[in-house]
Amino acid sequence: MFEPPGPTTVDRMLVAQQRAADQFGLRATGRRVWGYRGRTLSSAAGPHWLRLVCAEVGTEGGTLWTGPSASRDLPAAVPRPDLFRIRDWTTEGYAYRAELYGFAPDPIISPRPVLDEDPGLPGAWWKEMIAALDALADVPPPRGREAVREEYLRRVIPQFTGHQVEDVTWTTAHGDLHYGNVTRGPHILDWEGWGRAPYGYDAATLYLYALLAPETAARTRTELAPVLDRPEARTGLLTVCAQILQAQDRIDFYTELASPVREYLARL
Known part of the structure; x- marks a missing residue:
């Protein structure tokens, strides 16, 4: 979604992503999807979707951190991928949360937030x-x-x-x-x-x-x-x-x- 962050952040997040995949017994594959300034990193992991979120220690735990887990209580009429498992850890001054989702069976509408052409939605x-x-x-x-x-x-x-x-x-x-x-x-x-x-x-x-x-x-x-x-x-x-x-x-x-x-x- 966003451009990859600087090399130091990329390297740190890739190490954390590997740790997350190991904890779930999976392997992260496919295209990497970066969040704003490298705060999140997501990719396919076998039949699942693996999302990693990061914050400096002491700043984790706010509404952005807990949003996905809190959304599990929303009604089924709001269609979203299932969130199966969560793992938290801290290391070298950073807190990480790994979230394992069901894989959405259909592609996103656009590779960026805005539309440049008609996506042909029925x-x-x-x-x-x-x-x-x-x-x-x-x-x-x-x-x-x-x-x-x-x-x-x-x-x-x-x-x-x-x-x-x-x-x-x-x-x-x-x-x-x-x-x-x-x-x-x-x-x-x-x-x-x-x-x-x-x-x-x-x-x-x-x-x-x-x-x-x-x-x-x-x-x-x-x-x-x-x-x-x-x-x-x-x-x-x-x-x-x-x-x-x-x-x-x-x-x-x-x-x-x-x-x-x-x-x-x-x-x-």
Whole structure:
């Protein structure tokens, strides 16, 4: 998903990945999938998917660390790979968590978070996705799990979009529902950041991350209308817009999205 980190981090994470595979009696194979700045490393491991997450000792254990394990209690109507086993250890100032998943039987929609072209998703896919988002939104937001903090959105929405925030309808969201985290099943991957977010936040991410392909974005907006047409989805849309514009100078695909997001805000 992201570029490999520096050589020192690569070497350290590969050693840890080998240790994790040994603990599960497996061998990591295939393409390596790196997380942001080498914080995670994932790859196939036999019939499973092996994900390794790392943090400096003393900084592990927060919501990002516990997100995948906590997601095991979500309803079956939210399609995601099974998380079978977890192993934790520390060494040389770093804490590691290895997670062994069932392998998603279908490929991800895009090799990067945004869409550059129409992925050709059928109507049935969108219906299943909306049903999954509805099932997730019905889950009471877990105490202490926040995908988006209220103080944050009330600050960045006026600053970066010029719009004001009124009442916020809160629901439970995945929190990072981009096209590299969804398969053609659909199965939803990467549950580390899920929690409370403004209504429509996940659907807004899918829509706005399609803006580089205007015809696809129009189709996406139509398919997600059952969510995005609701008045309470406005704050979710504005939150994602603000996040894109805030990070446009440091994340490449946000740089690409900035102009179409501004055009969208001008029409809003």
